Amino acid sequence: xxxxxRSDVNYRNPCLTMHQPWASLLVYGIxxxxxxxxxxxxxxxxxxxxASKIPEPETIKAMEDFYREIYAVDGITDLKFPExxxxxxxxxxVEVTGCVTCxxxxxxxxxxxxxxxxxxxxxxxxxxxxxxxxxxFEMRGFQGVYNLERKIYEAASRGISPVVPPLPVKFxxxxxxxxxxxxxxxxASSPSSSSTSEVNxxxxxxxxxIAGARAAATQFSKNGNSQSNTVExxxxxxxxxxxxxxxx
Numbered sequence: 001x002x003x004x005x006r007s008d009v010n011y012r013n014p015c016l017t018m019h020q021p022w023a024s025l026l027v028y029g030i031x032x033x034x035x036x037x038x039x040x041x042x043x044x045x046x047x048x049x050x051a052s053k054i055p056e057p058e059t060i061k062a063m064e065d066f067y068r069e070i071y072a073v074d075g076i077t078d079l080k081f082p083e084x085x086x087x088x089x090x091x092x093x094v095e096v097t098g099c100v101t102c103x104x105x106x107x108x109x110x111x112x113x114x115x116x117x118x119x120x121x122x123x124x125x126x127x128x129x130x131x132x133x134x135x136x137f138e139m140r141g142f143q144g145v146y147n148l149e150r151k152i153y154e155a156a157s158r159g160i161s162p163v164v165p166p167l168p169v170k171f172x173x174x175x176x177x178x179x180x181x182x183x184x185x186x187x188a189s190s191p192s193s194s195s196t197s198e199v200n201x202x203x204x205x206x207x208x209x210i211a212g213a214r215a216a217a218t219q220f221s222k223n224g225n226s227q228s229n230t231v232e233x234x235x236x237x238x239x240x241x242x243x244x245x246x247x248x
Contacts (some may be wrong), residue, residue: 024050027093047148083222093130098171100186101124102120205223
């Protein structure tokens with residue numbers, strides 16, 4: 001199976017196992033950025049599998065509050081979250097169009113403000129075009145990016161349905177002819193010039209929501225789990241500093 005540290009893997013039907021509620025939030029198009037401590041080794045379709053751990057109600061609430069706050073920055077206040085967060089299931093797929101550093105994402109004027117605030121990790125995988133399985137498949141997951149078994153891939157490909165995200169986002173490629181052109185250090189990371197009174201007025205709520213999301217995510221790093229989450233432990237102070245540089 002694939003590993004995050006290998007560059008020689010032939011990813012035919014790449015898949016990533018994620019904890020809930022992050023997995024469903026990504027497939028439903030609510031989550032646009034998949035945060036990792038390592039850069040994405042693939043571009044194109046990435047299948048999303050939910051790990052076996054049942055999410056705590058507090059974790060679900062923290063992440064839903066986080067996304068309510070960052071979507072509100074862009075004027076979206078009627079988010080519809082998944083009714084259920086199934087585990088040990090293949091849920092659907094997204095298109096990975098690029099990977100940039102957190103600092104690059106925070107200062108990227110060409111994308112919505114809320115997306116920039118969503119980036120909280122060292123590397124940010126940029127995800128578009130979510131599709132979900134009409135009937136999620138039960139299967140075992142693995143660490144890192146790995147290839148789906150052929151029979152699972154073929155069945156899943158026949159059972160996916162496009163999702164309409166709350167705020168569709170298109171990440172522009174520096175070089176449209178090169179699918180890997182949107183990569184770490186490919187963007188200028190000078191501080192963003194955009195600033196609105198609405199964002200400034202919501203900054204304390206955003207900081208509180210980010211802190212709650214970080215607390216929800218660090219339970220896995222504390223347990224020695226190598227899978228990354230939306231917010232890495234220790235990133236809260238960095239997020240505060242980047243936010244202030246971008247909006248002052």
